[in-house]
Amino acid sequence: DIQLTQSPSFLSASVGDRVTITCRASQGISSYLAWYQQKPGKAPKLLIYAASTLQSGVPSRFSGSGSGTEFTLTISSLQPEDFATYYCQQLNSSPFTFGPGTKVDIK
Amino acid sequence: QVQLQESGPGLVKPSQTLSLTCTVSGGSISSGGYYWSWIRQHPGKGLEWIGYIYYSGSTYYNPSLKSRVTISVDTSKNQFSLKLSSVTAADTAVYYCARVGGGIDYWGQGTLVTVSS
Numbered sequence: 001d002i003q004l005t006q007s008p009s010f011l012s013a014s015v016g017d018r019v020t021i022t023c024r025a026s027q028g029i030s031s032y033l034a035w036y037q038q039k040p041g042k043a044p045k046l047l048i049y050a051a052s053t054l055q056s057g058v059p060s061r062f063s064g065s066g067s068g069t070e071f072t073l074t075i076s077s078l079q080p081e082d083f084a085t086y087y088c089q090q091l092n093s094s095p096f097t098f099g100p101g102t103k104v105d106i107k
Numbered sequence: 108q109v110q111l112q113e114s115g116p117g118l119v120k121p122s123q124t125l126s127l128t129c130t131v132s133g134g135s136i137s138s139g140g141y142y143w144s145w146i147r148q149h150p151g152k153g154l155e156w157i158g159y160i161y162y163s164g165s166t167y168y169n170p171s172l173k174s175r176v177t178i179s180v181d182t183s184k185n186q187f188s189l190k191l192s193s194v195t196a197a198d199t200a201v202y203y204c205a206r207v208g209g210g211i212d213y214w215g216q217g218t219l220v221t222v223s224s
Contacts, residue, residue: 001170043203043214043215044211048210049208055210087154089210089211095156096159097156098153098154099153101153
């Protein structure tokens with residue numbers, strides 16, 4: 001199985017901050033990576049797929065980059081509704097594993 | 108707008124079989140191009156991939172659960188189902204059904220299944 005790690009696991013930030021989350025894969029996955037946002041009690045929401053393609057309806061302050069084994073999710077200006085947990089997922093090979101998550105909290 | 112809805116018992120006894128169904132509306136499972144999937148999340152924890160089925164019936168199961176999992180599809184009802192046998196308390200989780208393309212673009216709301224006597 002391909003293992004994903006995320007850093008940091010916890011992030012405290014203020015509204016307006018630029019936030020970057022990193023996801024690393026245990027082996028190359030080309031650009032088969034997605035990012036999700038999850039709020040308590042809700043299903044995850046797809047933000048980015050194919051490493052850098054913004055899902056329809058997702059604000060442009062979210063962006064993704066990377067390929068191979070290292071990927072980043074950037075929120076250019078953190079908004080109050082962005083405080084949540086973020087997961088990466090690889091879709092290069094089954095099982096389509098998830099990263100452990102990064103919780104973004106209010107400073 | 109595609110919608111997915113899980114249904115099934117919220118309480119299952121240890122050693123029994125957990126059975127859930129996902130009803131898809133607003134789109135056809137038979138149209139192809141997507142993997143219809145089950146994912147679970149233990150309370151307060153991360154996401155675990157259980158497996159998927161294609162409209163043709165081909166399946167993939169997470170090796171960690173493979174011996175206990177069966178996913179099936181009923182295209183006539185536009186539904187797919189999960190069976191997880193010999194459950195224990197460790198199977199207590201929120202179970203999601205989902206549609207996978209380039210990413211998981213549609214999720215069910217999730218259903219909590221508790222394993223307890």
